[in-house]
Amino acid sequence: MGLFSSKEVKRFETIHEEHEFDQDIRIFRDRMTGVNYLAVNSGVGFAMTPLLDSERKVVVTEETTE
Numbered sequence: 009m010g011l012f013s014s015k016e017v018k019r020f021e022t023i024h025e026e027h028e029f030d031q032d033i034r035i036f037r038d039r040m041t042g043v044n045y046l047a048v049n050s051g052v053g054f055a056m057t058p059l060l061d062s063e064r065k066v067v068v069t070e071e072t073t074e
Contacts, residue, residue: 020045023069035059042068 017039024035030051037044044059044067059067 037069042070044069
C-alpha cells in the first residue's frame, strides 16, 4: 500500500477533538504507522506536529476495534 491508497479506507482517523473559542484541537492517528499527530487550527493559522510523550518520544497507538 502506498502513501495514499485508492481504496475506501482513509489513512487518518480523528481520535480526539476539542473546540474552544476560535481554536480547534485534534489528534489524528495514521492508520498505517500508528503515529499520533496534534493539529491546532485557529482563526489565523494551522499547525500540525507528531504528538510526543513525556520522554519526547513519538506517541504510537495500535488500531482500536469498536
